[in-house]
Amino acid sequence: MKELIKRFYNAFDQLDANTMVACYHKDVVFEDPAFGVLEGDRARAMWQMLCENQKDKDFKVNVYNIKVSDTEGTAQWEAFYIFSKTGKKIHNKINATFEFKDGLIIKHTDKFSLHKWATQAFGVTGFIMGKTHFFKSKLNHQTNHLVDKYIQKKELL
Numbered sequence: 001m002k003e004l005i006k007r008f009y010n011a012f013d014q015l016d017a018n019t020m021v022a023c024y025h026k027d028v029v030f031e032d033p034a035f036g037v038l039e040g041d042r043a044r045a046m047w048q049m050l051c052e053n054q055k056d057k058d059f060k061v062n063v064y065n066i067k068v069s070d071t072e073g074t075a076q077w078e079a080f081y082i083f084s085k086t087g088k089k090i091h092n093k094i095n096a097t098f099e100f101k102d103g104l105i106i107k108h109t110d111k112f113s114l115h116k117w118a119t120q121a122f123g124v125t126g127f128i129m130g131k132t133h134f135f136k137s138k139l140n141h142q143t144n145h146l147v148d149k150y151i152q153k154k155e156l157l
Helices: 004-012 017-022 041-054 114-122 126-127 134-152
Strands: 022-033 034-037 060-068 072-082 088-101 104-111
Touching: 004 017, 004 060, 004 072, 004 104, 017 022, 022 041, 022 088, 034 041, 034 134, 041 126, 072 104, 088 114, 114 126, 114 134, 126 134
Parallel strands: 022 104
Antiparallel strands: 022 034, 060 072, 072 088, 088 104
C-alpha cells in the first residue's frame, strides 16, 4: 500500500490525473476542507480538474512520512502552487489518511489549516475570514460548483 500512496502523489506532482484516479476504488470517498466530501466520479473529476488547471504552471508536490497497514495508511504532503484567483503563492501542508479496499484507496481524507491556506490565498481578508464557518461554506460551494462545471464540460458522468 505504501507504493500505492507514492504512485498517487508522484502522479500528482507530474499532474498525471489518469494515474491518480487509477489509484482510487470505484466507490472512493474523498474529503478535505476546501471541497468537503466528494464521492466516486466527483472525487476523480476534482483531481482531473486540479491537474488540468495546473498544467504549465509552477506546481510541486512533496510526500513524506508514509505509514501503512493492509487496510489503512497516513502520509504528510505539501503542495506549492500559485492560487489562480489572486496570483498568490501557496505552500499548503496536509495530513492525509487513507483506507484501502481491493488494493486501492477507498477513503482519502486530507486535513490542513483552512485559515493558513486562506491567509496565503487572500491575504488580510483570508486571515480575517478564514476561520469562519461562512468562509468554509462559501468555499465549499464554489469549489463544488467548479467540479460540477468541469464534469459537465468533460461529460464525465
